[in-house]
Amino acid sequence: MKKIIYVSIVIIIGLLMISCEKQKPLKTIEDLKAAYNGESTASAKYAKFAEKAMEDSLFNIATLFRAASKAEAIHADNHKKVLEKLAEKIGGPTIGEFVVKTTAENLADAIKGESYEVVTMYPDFIKDGEAESSKDAVKSFTWAFDTEKKHKQFYEKALAELKAGNESTLPNKWFVCPVCGNTYDAGTVKNACDFCKTKKAKFQIFSNV
Ligand SMILES: [Fe+2]
Numbered sequence: 001m002k003k004i005i006y007v008s009i010v011i012i013i014g015l016l017m018i019s020c021e022k023q024k025p026l027k028t029i030e031d032l033k034a035a036y037n038g039e040s041t042a043s044a045k046y047a048k049f050a051e052k053a054m055e056d057s058l059f060n061i062a063t064l065f066r067a068a069s070k071a072e073a074i075h076a077d078n079h080k081k082v083l084e085k086l087a088e089k090i091g092g093p094t095i096g097e098f099v100v101k102t103t104a105e106n107l108a109d110a111i112k113g114e115s116y117e118v119v120t121m122y123p124d125f126i127k128d129g130e131a132e133s134s135k136d137a138v139k140s141f142t143w144a145f146d147t148e149k150k151h152k153q154f155y156e157k158a159l160a161e162l163k164a165g166n167e168s169t170l171p172n173k174w175f176v177c178p179v180c181g182n183t184y185d186a187g188t189v190k191n192a193c194d195f196c197k198t199k200k201a202k203f204q205i206f207s208n209v
């Protein structure tokens with residue numbers, strides 16, 4: 001009799017574990033892992049692009065790359081926190097391969113990467129998160145999505161000014177919200193973050209002056 005009760009308990013626990021597992025937002029978890037690796041790669045890549053711009057004495061573009069590198073690291077960390085909350089075991093990120101070229105080519109590469117995230121990746125991931133009712137993931141994806149739209153424009157402007165020989169007219173100071181990664185130049189920064197309401201006093205400043 002005792003044996004039957006024991007076996008029954010084991011079966012019930014097993015069934016409960018299977019039903020819990022089924023409720024996990026599996027597609028969203030897959031997306032979070034991809035975004036975690038993608039943002040980590042972008043952060044590492046922009047840090048190297050910043051070094052290259054410094055070598056070329058393109059200090060304003062280097063500062064933009066440094067600020068964007070930090071923003072991508074914040075996005076990666078936010079995605080990781082959501083995965084941890086979903087009880088997913090996460091090790092270090094997988095950094096994808098990239099090549100450092102001229103600063104103009106690096107900017108073009110950055111624009112391509114941001115475009116993919118803005119046009120394809122994050123819209124799809126946000127839809128998946130909404131379909132699986134994963135609020136935390138949707139928030140993390142949306143903060144990154146809205147930031148990447150801005151990064152794309154910053155890089156496009158930087159490339160245009162570089163080609164026109166006007167690199168020195170680009171912003172030399174950038175602010176990054178430590179909570180959502182939102183990125184501002186000195187002309188557009190506000191007292192609180194547009195996306196997450198974090199106060200400006202907490203923003204990380206990147207400056208070449
Ligand atoms: Fe970005």
Ligand SMILES: [Fe+2]
Pocket residue numbers: 177178179180181182193194195196197198
């Ligand atoms: Fe923010």
